[in-house]
Amino acid sequence: MVAPSDVCSEKLFRPEEVERAREMVEQTPVDPLAELFKVLGDRTRTGILTAISSGELCVCDLAELFSVTPGAISHQLRLLKAHRLVKARREGKMVFYSLDDDHVAGLMSMGSDHVKEGR
Amino acid sequence: MVAPSDVCSEKLFRPEEVERAREMVEQTPVDPLAELFKVLGDRTRTGILTAISSGELCVCDLAELFSVTPGAISHQLRLLKAHRLVKARREGKMVFYSLDDDHVAGLMSMGSDHVKEGR
DNA sequence: GGTACATTTGAGCACATGTTCAAATGATGG
DNA sequence: CCATCATTTGAACATGTGCTCAAATGTACC
Numbered sequence A, B: 001m002v003a004p005s006d007v008c009s010e011k012l013f014r015p016e017e018v019e020r021a022r023e024m025v026e027q028t029p030v031d032p033l034a035e036l037f038k039v040l041g042d043r044t045r046t047g048i049l050t051a052i053s054s055g056e057l058c059v060c061d062l063a064e065l066f067s068v069t070p071g072a073i074s075h076q077l078r079l080l081k082a083h084r085l086v087k088a089r090r091e092g093k094m095v096f097y098s099l100d101d102d103h104v105a106g107l108m109s110m111g112s113d114h115v116k117e118g119r
Numbered sequence C: 001g002g003t004a005c006a007t008t009t010g011a012g013c014a015c016a017t018g019t020t021c022a023a024a025t026g027a028t029g030g
Numbered sequence D: 001c002c003a004t005c006a007t008t009t010g011a012a013c014a015t016g017t018g019c020t021c022a023a024a025t026g027t028a029c030c
Helices: A013-024 A031-040 A043-054 A061-066 A070-082 A101-115 B015-026 B030-040 B043-056 B059-068 B070-082 B102-117
Strands: A085-089 A094-099 B086-091 B094-099
Touching: A013 B043, A013 B059, A013 B086, A031 A043, A031 A101, A031 B030, A031 B043, A031 B102, A043 A061, A043 A070, A043 A085, A043 A101, A043 B015, A043 B030, A061 A070, A061 A094, A070 A085, A085 B094, A101 B030, A101 B102, B030 B043, B030 B102, B043 B059, B043 B070, B043 B086, B043 B094, B043 B102, B059 B070, B059 B094, B070 B086
Parallel strands: none
Antiparallel strands: A085 A094, B086 B094
């Protein structure tokens, strides 16, 4: 809990720019956006999205692929699904997951461009 | 440490699809990608990027804007800078930060579309 | 040099997060 | 109904993470 209304000395504080920025922040879904990126910000989840980008896979395929337990995969898939990044299709005992949204591939692709650009 | 080479029963294991997925994963910078998204996945950092998207701001402006200490902002800016998301410009005692890369705005925008699409 | 102020850095701490294991649920086929 | 297998769910735990505070660094101006 802080109320830093005097972080800078008053002379150097520029209210106009800060106010403009504040409006920018207010009309942007900052929290949901951070939530979304947080979901994407895990190697297992990024790996899952990459893996199923070329076709659906079931939970145990993914567990095998990333050397973790089915439980771990299931936990992550639940998160991904809650954020509408993947969708499930049941076939008998198995459940197949695939990408849910075109934005996902776009985000991954744009992110890849950024990290590759840094050499 | 797990070696789950037998997560599924052998009959239901489909080597071709998994192998295809594995190649997909291998030729994708999964870890750096996850790192990038992890950096974006925090409300303060997403807020900073949004705030400076309309023009540079100094550390104490940002601290004021988000009601945290300059120290906290500085820590986050260091992270953002390490991932080439922001760049710094010194002017006297103050340091102004602005977006470093066009990809950043693109990612934010695409992410916004996704979260807004969910109603 | 010395003071003032903005920023950075480091230590410490409260809290979130990803994993595993084990138990529960769902579905198929005797 | 019972057995089997895939998945899901819950509890527990080790590890990360983001914040604050305090000290250090950098810059300007006297």
